[in-house]
Amino acid sequence: MASFRRHITAAERRARLGHRHLLAATSRVKTPEGVTNALIGLHATDPATVFLSAAARLAEPDVAMVERALYEExxxxxxRCMRGTMFVVPAPLAPAVQSATGKDTYRDRAAAIERLGNAVGWDERRYTAAEQEAVAALAARGELTAAELAAAVPALAEQITVYPGKSYESRQRVCSTVLGALAAEGRIRRARPAGNWTSAQFRWAPADPLPQVPVAEARATLARHYLAAFGPVTEADLKWWTGWTLTDTRKAIAAGGAEAVDLDEGTGYLMPDDTEPVDEPLPWVALLPGLDPTPMGWRDRHWYLDPDLVPALFDRNGNIGPTVWANGRIVGAWAQRPDGRINHGLLTDPGGEARAAIEAETARLTDFLAGTRITPSYRTPLERRLAQ
Incomplete structure (x- = not known):
């Protein structure tokens, strides 16, 4: 006899999203650790995303609170983890996340040596000497910017051409290549930015090596956390989100103890203790930043995003811009104008109650920004229009 599998509708998935991703006002939490634990990690390619993603889910958003969690406590x-992308993750989970998704760090170093060999004639001996001097300088002097490190270690100040022949060809110090490889190895870490919380220019500091977790164990751990935060999910969702192969994805789902359920698009997975129906949250709205972990959390997005809206909300590389949400669906976008005002544009009508709530949430975001200007790292068509 075939076993019964519960069917989870798109409406229930949207209800789960409101609760699990802390977007319903009644689900907001008090600390950035609470936000990150709920979502596994916050996208950090654009530094502002970390703060804006946290602010959308905090009962009382505060820049200083996030900075303390990142740089003091x-x-x-x-x-760098899922799909080679920068994330901010809970420190206790970082070893498993890195083991589950990180590349072989030797390959990063070997690629860096090859790159600098081709660009400026460095061999492994010269590269090793430069990285040792960089690590020693940080150990002796504490946090330093890349420019300060290049001044302390002259070899790091040599210039190379990146993306030669492209319209975006530029010159940069070899320091960037060396520091990137050292960070991938866990020998150094990004400390406070050189500017305010929106700055992408970080200081560097010595790092304590992360404990090693067996890869299979780490993948099972990460799969369990992902299912708890984003479930129900498909194999394709987990494969895309992590960057794993399909074989590794299936092994991690099995090792994590997931239970199969039926979704509109086929088989999905949940943790065994998470299969009961979820109540619909009270009506809610949210203004989420570009690259927020919620819209970037699934490969198949039709249950919360009308496919016809994708061209306006994503750039050509698949990066989502700032979005406006109402009751589990993306209904528009928002941007900051040159005068600092938040402007939003709706692509579908969420109703009068939601429109009023969006105005209130816009005021809440304005208060959080307190005059700070932000521009997403990845500009999308609608965001560009709204920012004018």
Whole structure:
């Protein structure tokens, strides 16, 4: 006899999203650690996303609170992990996340040596000497910017051409290549930015090596956390989100103890203790930043995003811009104008109650920004229009 599998509708998935992703006002939490624990990690390619994603889910958003977690208490860790992308993750989970998704760090170093060999004639001996001097300078002097490190270690000030022949060809110090490889190895870490919380220019500091977690164990751990935060999900969702192969994805789902359920698009997975129906939250709205983990959390997005809206909300590389949400669906976008005002544009009508709530949430975001200007790293068509 075939076993019964519960069917989870798109409406229930949207209800789960409101609760699990802390977007319903009644689900907001008090600390950035609470936000990050709920979502596994916050996208950090654009530094402002970390703060804006947290602010959308905090009962009382505060820049200083997020900075303390990142740079003083270090309860949050900024690492390169899923799909080679920068994330801020809970520090206790960082070893498993890095083991589950990180590339072989030797390959990063070997690629860096090859790159600098081709660009400026460095061999492994010269590269090793430069990285040792960089690590020693940080150990002796603490946090330093890349420019300060290049001044302390003259070899790091050599210039190379990146993307030669492209319209975006530029010159940069070899320092960037060396520091990137050292960070991938976990020997150094990004510390406070050189500017305010929106700055992408970070200081560098010595790092404590992360404990090693067996890869299979780490993948099972990450799969369990992902299913708890984003479930129900498909194999394709988890494969895309992590960057794993399909074989590794299936092994992690099985090792994590997931239970199969039926979705509109086929088989999905949940943790065994998470299969009961979820109540619909009270009506809610949210203004989320570009690259927020919620819209970037699934490969198949039709249950919360009308496919016809994709061209306006994503750039050509698949990066989503700032979005406006109402009751589990993306209904528009928002942007900051040159005078600092928040402007939003709706692509579908969410109703009068939601429109009023969006105005209130816009005021809440304005208060959080307190005059700070932000421009997403990845500009999308609608965001550009709204920012004018």
């Amino acid at each position: 270090r309860t949050l860790a900024r690492i």
